[in-house]
């Protein structure tokens with residue numbers, strides 16, 4: 623088993639709140655790993671450390687042979703080119719239309735000429751089920767939530783990165799579009815041998831997409847396994863989560 627990302631004893635607090643208390647997680651190259659856990663538990667915080675949008679209080683975040691926690695800026699820039707990131711919010715540039723948004727990483731990281739950029743942008747939009755002719759000139763505030771998410775997805779995969787981090791790619795989408803996106807994640811992984819890290823609250827979609835599953839609870843990964851192992855986990859916290867019960871060892875404060 624070859625690991626492309628290795629997170630070692632990652633700790634992070636925000637003020638008084640200790641969010642990550644020692645996360646250990648290895649991501650298998652060429653496969654999809656799903657991180658599940660409660661809302662507010664720190665899943666997005668883990669992803670942000672992988673691209674060094676956050677610096678850990680302690681611990682290591684290895685991507686290939688680079689520790690992102692301590693790498694210099696030039697190395698971070700070089701590594702980010704290999705990592706696509708679909709932000710939970712979509713995070714499009716409001717002042718740019720759809721075309722400019724999807725073209726942005728191509729302009730930033732490649733020397734492609736305009737016709738090639740245009741072809742790539744259109745291809746990526748079609749893959750996420752959007753019609754280029756209809757959406758290219760629209761601005762983010764003219765898109766529905768689900769369209770914004772899909773434009774974000776087109777942008778995060780524009781460079782055909784070897785690693786893609788998907789933070790809730792299907793939230794807010796109808797079940798059919800969700801299935802399209804899940805298939806796209808699968809296809810990207812299979813065709814390009816890409817590694818995916820997927821955060822999702824949609825258990826059904828994550829079981830369609832995922833090869834390996836990690837459960838984050840109370841600042842640590844408390845369960846990890848392949849699909850069969852995870853589905854059959856006897857960990858009471860995992861069971862409660864998978865069965866969607868508010869009664870159990872996990873107390874949700876209201």
Ligand SMILES: Nc1ncnc2c1ncn2[C@@H]1O[C@H](COP(=O)(O)OP(=O)(O)OP(=O)(O)O)[C@@H](O)[C@H]1O
Pocket residue numbers: 636639641659660661662663664665666667668710
């Ligand atoms: N930059 C920040 N400054 C202060 N607190 C933060 C920051 N980023 C995250 N947090 C806090 O860290 C905790 C974990 O947030 P995070 O977004 O990682 O959770 P999550 O598991 O992704 O939740 P969700 O499933 O709702 O997206 C939350 O309590 C959040 O308020």
Ligand SMILES: [Mg+2]
Pocket residue numbers: 665666667710789
């Ligand atoms: Mg999140």
